[in-house]
Amino acid sequence: MLEKFVDALPIPTTKQPSRTIDGVPMYEVTMKEAHVHIHRDLPPTRIWGYDGQFPGPTFHANTGEPVCVLWKNKLPPTHFLPIDFTVHGAEKSQPEVRTVVHLHGGVTEDWSDGYPEAWFTRDFKQVGSYFSQPTYMYPNIQKATNLWYHDHAMGITRLNIYAGLFGMYIIHDDEERSHLLPTxxxxxxxxxxxxxxxxxxxxxxxxxxxxxxxxxxxxxxxxxxxxxxxxxxxxxxxxxxxxxxxxxxxxxxxxxxxxxxxxxxxxxxxxxxxxxxxxxxxxxxxxxxxxxxxxxxxxxxxxxxxxxxxxxxxxxxxxxxxxxxxxxxxxxxxxxxxxGTTPTIGYKEPLPYILTTIPMLNEQEASCRRNLTLSMRPDQYGRNIHLLDDRLWTEPISEKACLGSIEVWTLINLSKATHPIHLHLVQFQILDRQPFDREVYEKDGTITRTGPRRGPERIEQGWKDTVRANPGEVTRIIMQFGPFTGLYVWHCHILEHEDYEMMRPYVVVIQ
Incomplete structure (x- = not known):
């Protein structure tokens, strides 16, 4: 057993732009293999990291100030973690090592969102089937928030992130700065x-x-x-x-x-x-x-x-x-x-009572309400496939939202596990959770509620992009689709579930 508390906590480096193009900062990040010391008593560990770091460098951006990032794949041609070639998107006909970067929680156009099939290989020699390109634009049109970036390649996301392909992306704004929070x-x-x-x-x-x-x-x-x-x-x-x-x-x-x-x-x-x-x-x-x-x-x-x-x-x-x-x-x-014991100068005054305003979406303005199941079924080898709405990734797109429309999604969890459900592009608010009778639902598709409706927990009362959908409960979320149209995805963020079918494409269209 490794001894605890013998290594000081490192602080990820801050990424700096390499140049400016027409006033827009341009960053270059290289995905590459490296060996890092994760514990004093462990030999160096082979990782794949952004700029060879584990985790990758931290981006600091400002609201309303866009940036461009050139993502460069310099990884080896073969993976050092075990690939299951029966998983969709990871077949032997595909390159073993593929990458695409998703800014989790980012409001971006689809070509910069990291669509799972928009992967590319080392030096961009092979590309996936959807608008693959290595340079992404992040408009930073959100309020101050803590996002993160990570790999999103179809069928091997769990392995690429486990290897080390992830890092933080922080957006700042004047409202946040005005509160005299620790800096x-x-x-x-x-x-x-x-x-x-x-x-x-x-x-x-x-x-x-x-x-x-x-x-x-x-x-x-x-x-x-x-x-x-x-x-x-x-x-x-x-x-x-x-x-x-x-x-x-x-x-x-x-x-x-x-x-x-x-x-x-x-x-x-x-x-x-x-x-x-x-x-x-x-x-x-x-x-x-x-x-x-x-x-x-x-x-x-x-x-x-x-x-x-x-x-x-x-x-x-x-x-x-x-x-x-x-x-x-x-x-x-x-x-x-x-x-420590040395007194220091720090803010002693109370934190402000109001940090921000959060306009609430009106459920009565929803133009569409969807009931979507979280379920499992066995595959041809007897393994459980986790599914959204009982559909595989390759089935036709069933969630088509109109630009600017408000929708309420009811997530019906028929499994035994809590699934963290993430939607790309949009921010949402949690309406409520409520237990239901699973047997009745599986018999005739009727949601028979068996307990009181609970509003979001206090920690969940702001804007969210990932929601915990608990077993035996329906979880309702509300969102407005936009500001961009295009092809996006929603999925469970347990990576093993996401890689094996618990992910679906959705599209935002002009009405």
């Missing part, structure tokens, strides 16, 4: 993920599930849970902090693991933001649940804990919510904060 050294991204390692330091990813699949090897697995928690590229790191307020922008970058975070001394977090920016008013809470791809923006005030060591804990079941509890010796621990 600079006291404003820190925390990118959480779980990994497993061989003794030689190399990444371990299983080629089979616990019950091997006959006639398929390697085989896609139902979900992946590593035995080591990694933050900003270090296993169980520590952070030396001053006795003052800090701001942490937390991202769950794991394939499938949920995190229910708390502090070992019982101290509270102050939530100031969620997926798509600031919440209306600060929220005090003792625990925070994050599904894969969700983000939370929090303040932790260390001013009353001089000289103490505080551990950031995890108490989320794996799989969530029906799996076993994490072991405090391993996956139940995330990192450590070491609070």
């Amino acid at each position: 600079g050294y006291y404003d820190i991204p925390l990118i959480l993920c779980d990994r497993s390692f061989h003794e030689d330091g190399s990444l371990y990813y299983p080629s089979q599930s616990e019950k091997p699949v006959k006639d398929v090897n390697p085989s896609v697995i139902p979900d992946f849970f590593g035995d080591t928690i990694v933050v900003n590229g270090k296993a169980w790191p520590y952070l030396q902090v001053e006795p003052r307020r800090y701001r942490f922008r937390v991202l769950n970058g794991s394939n499938a693991r949920f995190y229910k975070m708390s502090l070992s001394n019982g101290h509270s977090f102050i939530i100031i933001g969620t997926d798509q920016g600031l919440v209306r008013t600060p929220i005090e809470t003792s625990s925070i649940l994050l599904a894969p791809a969700e983000r939370v923006d929090v303040i932790i005030d260390f001013s009353s804990y001089e000289g103490e060591s505080i551990i950031l804990l995890n108490d989320a079941a794996a799989p969530f919510p029906q799996g076993g509890q994490p072991d405090r010796k391993t996956t139940g621990t995330i990192m450590q904060f070491r609070v």
Whole structure:
């Protein structure tokens, strides 16, 4: 077992533009193989990273100021993780190593969105079937928020992200700056993920599930849970902090693991933001649940804990919510904060009561209401395929939204797991959740509600791009489609589910 809290938390580098074209900053990012030290006692680990970093460099952008990014693939021609060639999009007829970049939560035109079949290979020698190009435009027409970028190649997303192809993208604006929140050294991204390692330091990813699949090897697995928690590229790191307020922008970058975070001394977090920016008013809470791809923006005030060591804990079941509890010796621990004794100058005045305004979408203005199931069925090898609306990726597009229209989607979870559902392009609001009778629904398609309707949790009352759809519940979300037309996707963000059919295309059209 690796010793905890022996490596200092690294801070991802800030990406700088290489040049400016007609006033627009131009960035160049190279995907390449590298070897990095993830723990003091591990040999260097082979990763694939943006600019060879794990995680990739952090982008800082401003609202209303567009940027261009040239994504350059310089990866080896063969993958070092096990590819299942029976997965759609990863057949032996396709190049083993393919990449395409998605800015998760970004409001972008479709040609810059990272459509899964818009992949490209090293030096752009081979391209996918949909508007493949290496240069993307990000207009940054959103309010201040914490986004992230990651690989999105059809059939191998789980492997490419696990190899290290992910990083943060932060948008700032004047409203955020006006609140005198912690900045600079006291404003820190925390990118959480779980990994497993061989003794030689190399990444371990299983080629089979616990019950091997006959006639398929390697085989896609139902979900992946590593035995080591990694933050900003270090296993169980520590952070030396001053006795003052800090701001942490937390991202769950794991394939499938949920995190229910708390502090070992019982101290509270102050939530100031969620997926798509600031919440209306600060929220005090003792625990925070994050599904894969969700983000939370929090303040932790260390001013009353001089000289103490505080551990950031995890108490989320794996799989969530029906799996076993994490072991405090391993996956139940995330990192450590070491609070110094030297007084420092920090903001002492209370946080503002109002952080932002959030206009609420009106359900009565919805022009379309869709009932969409989250379900499973066996494939030809007896493995479970996770499906959206009981449809495969290759079936005709069934979700066609008109530009500017408001829709309500009811997600009907017939499975036993919570699925973090992500929609590209749009921001949405959570209306409510309610338990229903699964047997009745499977018999005649009727939603028979069996309990009270619950509004969104306090942490979910802002704009979202990923929602936890719980088993045995209907989850309703509302969104307005735009500002762009084109071809996008929606999917589960458990990467093993996404890769094996739990993803569907949708299109936004002019009415």
